[in-house]
Amino acid sequence: xxxxxxxxxxxxxxxxxxxxxxxxxxxxxxxxxxxxxxxxxxxxxxxxxxxxxxxxxxxxxxxxxxxxxxxxxxxxxxxxxxxxxxxxxxxxxxxxxxxxxxxxxxx
Amino acid sequence: xxxxxxxxxxxxxxxxxxxxxxxxxxxxxxxxxxxxxxxxxxxxxxxxxxxxxxxxxxxxxxxxxxxxxxxxxxxxxxxxxxxxxxxxxxxxxxxxxxxxxxxxxxxxxxxxxxxxxxxxx
Numbered sequence: 074x075x076x077x078x079x080x081x082x083x084x085x086x087x088x089x090x091x092x093x094x095x096x097x098x099x100x101x102x103x104x105x106x107x108x109x110x111x112x113x114x115x116x117x118x119x120x121x122x123x124x125x126x127x128x129x130x131x132x133x134x135x136x137x138x139x140x141x142x143x144x145x146x147x148x149x150x151x152x153x154x155x156x157x158x159x160x161x162x163x164x165x166x167x168x169x170x171x172x173x174x175x176x177x178x179x180x
Numbered sequence: 181x182x183x184x185x186x187x188x189x190x191x192x193x194x195x196x197x198x199x200x201x202x203x204x205x206x207x208x209x210x211x212x213x214x215x216x217x218x219x220x221x222x223x224x225x226x227x228x229x230x231x232x233x234x235x236x237x238x239x240x241x242x243x244x245x246x247x248x249x250x251x252x253x254x255x256x257x258x259x260x261x262x263x264x265x266x267x268x269x270x271x272x273x274x275x276x277x278x279x280x281x282x283x284x285x286x287x288x289x290x291x292x293x294x295x296x297x298x299x300x301x
Binding site: 115122126160167 | 226227243280293
């Protein structure tokens with residue numbers, strides 16, 4: 074199985090901050106990397122797919138970069154509705170695997 | 181707009197079989213090239229991929245659950261289902277169904293709202 078490791082696990086931040094979350098795969102996954110946002114009691118929501126493509130309807134303050142084993146999700150200016158948990162996920166091979174999550178919380 | 185909706189018992193006794201169904205609306209489950217997937221999330225924890233079924237009926241399962249899982253599809257009802265046998269408390273989780281495409285990306289673009297399953301006597 075491909076292991077996905079996110080950092081940090083918790084990220085205190087303020088509205089307006091630039092926020093960066095990293096995700097590392099245990100082997101190369103080329104660009105088969107997706108990012109999801111999850112709020113309490115809700116299903117995950119797709120933000121970014123194939124490392125850098127913005128899902129339709131997702132604000133442009135979200136962006137993704139990376140290839141191979143190292144990836145980042147950036148929120149350029151954190152908004153109140155962005156406080157949530159973020160997961161990376163590889164779609165290179167089965168079983169599909171997720172990072173452990175990064176909780177962006179109010180500083 | 182595709183929508184997915186999970187259904188099934190909220191409470192299952194240990195050693196019994198859990199059966200969940202995902203009903204797809206807004207499109208045919210047998211059209212296009214999609215994987216129909218089950219994912220679960222224990223309370224306060226991360227996401228675990230359980231397995232998937234392709235529109236052709238072929239399946240892939242998590243190695244850690246493979247001996248206890250069956251995923252099937254009923255195209256006449258536009259549904260797919262998860263059977264998980266010999267459940268224990270460790271199977272207590274919110275279970276999600278989701279769709280991913282067969283081609284580029286293979287991302288989970290549509291999700292159900294999730295259904296909580298508790299394993300307890």
